[in-house]
Structures are given as C-alpha cells and as structure tokens.
Amino acid sequence: MRALHVAIDGPAASGKTTVARGLAARLHLLYLDTGAMYRALTFLALQTRTEADNAAALRHLCEAGLIRVELDAAAPLGFRVFAGDAELGEAALQSNEVTAIVSTVAAHPAVREAMVAAQRAIAARGSVVMAGRDIGTVVLPDAPVKIFLTASVDARVERRRAQLARAGVDSSTHLLKEEIEERDRLDAGRAVAPLLAAPDARTIDSSEMSADQVVETIAAIVEGVRAEA
Numbered sequence: 001m002r003a004l005h006v007a008i009d010g011p012a013a014s015g016k017t018t019v020a021r022g023l024a025a026r027l028h029l030l031y032l033d034t035g036a037m038y039r040a041l042t043f044l045a046l047q048t049r050t051e052a053d054n055a056a057a058l059r060h061l062c063e064a065g066l067i068r069v070e071l072d073a074a075a076p077l078g079f080r081v082f083a084g085d086a087e088l089g090e091a092a093l094q095s096n097e098v099t100a101i102v103s104t105v106a107a108h109p110a111v112r113e114a115m116v117a118a119q120r121a122i123a124a125r126g127s128v129v130m131a132g133r134d135i136g137t138v139v140l141p142d143a144p145v146k147i148f149l150t151a152s153v154d155a156r157v158e159r160r161r162a163q164l165a166r167a168g169v170d171s172s173t174h175l176l177k178e179e180i181e182e183r184d185r186l187d188a189g190r191a192v193a194p195l196l197a198a199p200d201a202r203t204i205d206s207s208e209m210s211a212d213q214v215v216e217t218i219a220a221i222v223e224g225v226r227a228e229a
C-alpha cells in the first residue's frame with residue numbers, strides 16, 4: 001500500500017499532539033510532533049548558551065546532527081527526540097525557559113530549512129502522522145489528508161495547563177493565556193512559513209470536542225481518502 005501522510009497543523013495548545021498521537025495509534029501509523037524538534041533545538045541553545053537570535057549558530061547546531069528524532073510508537077512521547085546524546089522528555093521540552101523563546105528560534109529561515117529537510121526525510125521513509133505549524137503548507141504539501149486544528153484561547157489555556165501539570169511544570173492560567181497569545185502572534189506573523197491553514201486543509205474547531213471525538217472525525221476523513229485512492 002502507498003505511504004499515507006497526515007498533516008495536522010494548528011496554533012499552540014490546540015490539541016495537535018494528543019490528537020495526532022491518538023490518530024496514529026488508531027490507524028497503526030507512526031507519529032511525529034515537529035514542535036518537539038524546535039523545542040529540542042531551543043533546549044540545546046540554552047544549554048550551549050547560543051542566543052535565540054543567532055541564526056547561523058542555531059543552524060550550525062542543526063547541521064552538526066545534534067538534533068535527531070526516531071519514530072517509535074512505544075517511546076513515552078510516541079517518538080524519540082535527542083539533543084546531542086541526551087534523549088529529552090516532556091519536562092525538558094515543555095519547560096518555561098524553552099517555551100519562552102522557542103518561537104524566536106523557530107522563526108529563522110536557516111533553522112526552518114534544516115528542520116523541514118529532516119522532516120521530509122522522515123516522511124520519505126513511510127506513512128506518518130505529522131503535527132506542527134507548516135506541515136500541510138510547506139513540509140508535506142502533497143499530503144492527502146490535511147487538518148487545521150483550532151480551539152478557543154480559553155480551551156487551549158486549559159489544555160496547556162493540564163499538559164504542563166502532567167509534565168510537572170508549574171504554570172498560572174493568567175500567564176498561560178499571555179504566553180499562548182504571544183506565541184500565536186509570533187507563529188502567525190513570521191515571514192517564513194507562518195501558521196496558516198493550507199487551502200486544501202479541513203479545519204476542525206475542537207473547543208467543544210474531546211480528543212477522542214477529534215480522532216474519530218479525522219479517522220473518518222482518512223478512511224474516505226483511502227476509499228477514493
């Protein structure tokens with residue numbers, strides 16, 4: 001059977017990773033959250049005292065092969081991500097320090113080129129559900145299933161609070177709202193690959209839906225596409 005690529009894009013804390021992982025499990029596909037790659041690079045930048053606005057140095061970290069991912073459904077995150085030799089877990093990836101500057105790191109065209117190339121190489125190996133901001137528009141423009149997942153800011157604040165609590169990271173609802181709105185502004189306003197629904201993406205507003213309901217909705221879309229193929 002041909003490889004199946006499913007692109008799931010959307011703003012911060014819209015539930016992309018939960019839904020993408022659930023969908024991958026439901027369809028027996030592999031899964032990658034590309035946000036974790038930008039977060040791993042940001043973690044490494046903090047560790048090596050590389051400034052978030054130093055595009056050349058950040059690109060160098062990518063090209064040195066220091067950020068790696070392995071698709072592995074049995075891993076705690078549903079895939080493995082490494083910064084140097086260290087495998088990173090949710091607490092490191094979701095730390096407040098990383099979250100504060102990840103949108104700045106991710107805005108550099110030189111960084112995005114390296115990340116997009118790595119993501120395409122992963123997709124070239126086979127079927128995958130990939131979550132991010134630019135998967136349907138830039139990384140996998142030919143993906144037969146593209147979803148743009150949105151939710152109200154209040155719903156996203158609540159989801160992010162629960163996600164951080166699970167990761168053991170402290171948070172306040174007030175600050176989370178500011179952080180999410182600020183990252184929306186940066187991610188949607190950047191010059192290269194801004195957060196945008198692909199013209200052929202299906203938009204799903206999940207404010208009033210459970211993750212399982214969203215997974216079922218997308219699974220039905222995938223079945224429809226498979227039936228047509």
Ligand code: DC
Binds near residue numbers: 013036135
């Ligand atoms: O989905 P997330 O919150 O973990 O993503 C972290 C940041 O990475 C987000 O603020 C923007 C960036 N990102 C991106 O620019 N492109 C992607 N495909 C995924 C994430």
